[in-house]
Amino acid sequence: MYSRRSLYHTRMNDLKDFIRVHRLPQQLKQRMLEYFQTTWSVNNGIDANELLHDFPDELRADIAMHLNKDILQLPVFKGASRGCLRSLSLHIKTSFCVPGEYLIRQGDALHANYFVCSGSLEVLKDSMVLAILGLFNDKPMKKYV
Structure with a gap:
C-alpha cells in the first residue's frame, strides 16, 4: 500500500515538473x-497493457478476454468466432475522459471504435447537445434531445 502511495506521489511530482519545465498554460495544466488523478483512482496506477506485456500470447489473450468480456458480448460482435474475439480482445484499450474533455472532434481522423462502458457522453454540434450516450443501470442508454 505504501509503495503505491509513493509511486503516486513520484508520478505526480514528475507531472508537475513536466508542466513547470514546459511552462504549460493553467488550463492545460489543470486538464x-x-x-x-482520475485514471489513478480508477486503476491505482496499474497499466494492464504494460503489466501483461511479458506474458505469453495465449495467457494474455485469456486475460484480455476476461477483462473485456462486457464489450465482447455486445451485439456488434455476436457473429464473431472465439478466435476473432480473442484476437480483438488483445487490441482493446481503455480510455478515460474527465468531465468537459473531448473524446473526438468533428473532422478528426478516426483510428478506433469507441464504446461507452461507464458514465455517459454528450454529442455536440455547435455547442448544442444532440444526444447523450452512455449506460443507465448497466444497460445502453441513448437519449436524444
Whole structure:
C-alpha cells in the first residue's frame, strides 16, 4: 500500500515538473492533473497493457478476454468466432475522459471504435447537445434531445 502511495506521489511530482519545465498554460495544466488523478483512482496506477506485456500470447489473450468480456458480448460482435474475439480482445484499450474533455472532434481522423462502458457522453454540434450516450443501470442508454 505504501509503495503505491509513493509511486503516486513520484508520478505526480514528475507531472508537475513536466508542466513547470514546459511552462504549460493553467488550463492545460489543470486538464493534465485531472486526467492523472482520475485514471489513478480508477486503476491505482496499474497499466494492464504494460503489466501483461511479458506474458505469453495465449495467457494474455485469456486475460484480455476476461477483462473485456462486457464489450465482447455486445451485439456488434455476436457473429464473431472465439478466435476473432480473442484476437480483438488483445487490441482493446481503455480510455478515460474527465468531465468537459473531448473524446473526438468533428473532422478528426478516426483510428478506433469507441464504446461507452461507464458514465455517459454528450454529442455536440455547435455547442448544442444532440444526444447523450452512455449506460443507465448497466444497460445502453441513448437519449436524444
